[in-house]
Amino acid sequence: MVDRDLALRRLASLEEYRTQLAEYAQTTPEAYARDWRTQRVVERTLQLAIETCVDLASHVIADRRLRVPASYAETFEILGEAGLLPENLRRTLVEMARFRNILVHDYTRLDPARVVTILRDRLGDFDRFRDVILSLL
Secondary structure, X not given: OOOHHHHHHXXXXXXXXXXXXXXXXOOOHHHHHHOHHHHHHHHHHHHHHHHHHHHHHHHHHHHOOOOOOOOHHHHHHHHHHOXXXXXXXXXXXXXXXXXXXXXXXXXXXXXXXXHHHHHHXXXXXXXXXXXXXXXXX
């Protein structure tokens, strides 16, 4: 069984990251591109939020003895294959995991408009994932 206390602590962190990110949801791509401080806070917090989701997903995978993922994105593919994630959330989290790789490894491809779109339209996906994890505890 997934360690409930650990999962709840990780979910609390995820909620904190989501709340912090929501503070920047009204920024524009132009303002975001001009403000390195905002970029640093948002990008690092997005990275932490996504990695927290991967961590939680990995615990579920290990607990259920599912196949070992070869990448962060595959972590969510595996949960989808097991019927533990709705298809639309699986797709979104796979894209988030890929986006995390851009954040960490390839800053030159980071599009301010994409970051702002995530801030405005995708933060609820973290809540949806939280609900899935809670249902599995």
